Amino acid sequence: MEKKIIILTAPSGAGKTTIVRKLLASMPVLSFSVSAATRAPREGEVDGKDYYFLTADDFHHKIEIHAFAEYEMVYAGKYYGTLKSELERIWHDGQIPMVDIDVKGALAIKEKYHDNALTVFIEPPSLDALRVRLSERGTETKDSLEERLAKARYELSFSHEFDKIVINDDLERAYEEVKRLIQDFLNIK
Ligand code: 5GP
Numbered sequence: 001m002e003k004k005i006i007i008l009t010a011p012s013g014a015g016k017t018t019i020v021r022k023l024l025a026s027m028p029v030l031s032f033s034v035s036a037a038t039r040a041p042r043e044g045e046v047d048g049k050d051y052y053f054l055t056a057d058d059f060h061h062k063i064e065i066h067a068f069a070e071y072e073m074v075y076a077g078k079y080y081g082t083l084k085s086e087l088e089r090i091w092h093d094g095q096i097p098m099v100d101i102d103v104k105g106a107l108a109i110k111e112k113y114h115d116n117a118l119t120v121f122i123e124p125p126s127l128d129a130l131r132v133r134l135s136e137r138g139t140e141t142k143d144s145l146e147e148r149l150a151k152a153r154y155e156l157s158f159s160h161e162f163d164k165i166v167i168n169d170d171l172e173r174a175y176e177e178v179k180r181l182i183q184d185f186l187n188i189k
Pocket residue numbers: 009010011012035036039070071072074080081082100101102104105106
């Protein structure tokens with residue numbers, strides 16, 4: 001099988017995690033690409049499953065040895081990156097990596113893998129809807145909520161650079177649409 005990649009990007013709180021979970025459950029060919037990150041684990045997050053939680057030193061060492069397909073400082077002082085070894089592991093298992101990363105990372109991967117990468121932007125119906133969802137999730141402080149909303153506003157300005165845009169007005173509908181896009185891209189039904 002060709003070394004294809006699916007990249008899903010959305011502002012934090014746009015419903016992307018739920019869509020990713022449903023896709024992984026219904027499409028066995030997809031395998032979640034676990035990113036490396038230097039932020040602290042949230043309640044319930046597991047090292048090696050949600051992220052490879054690294055110290056800043058370890059992360060910088062991996063930058064030096066060119067271990068990343070892409071990496072970014074996504075939030076002030078917090079680094080996130082896609083490990084080449086993670087993509088290779090998934091391809092080696094005969095699966096397709098599902099990469100859940102921010103706008104810059106998505107566009108960097110697209111530039112590197114061209115037609116072998118499908119980039120999908122999940123758009124929230126509005127910024128107000130996003131504020132409500134983030135508040136209800138209860139994982140943010142007032143400052144980090146504002147930081148995430150500012151980032152969302154910025155990220156939305158790049159949505160047209162993605163191969164496909166899917167508006168998450170209804171979770172089930174958005175999921176079905178993304179699934180169809182992936183099936184078309186991979187030539188599977
Ligand atoms: P969170 O801290 O909420 O888990 O993730 C914050 C942001 O980092 C999200 O927008 C997520 O898509 C992005 N992110 C997660 N992993 C990666 C990665 O490997 N590379 C890049 N560039 N962004 C990532």
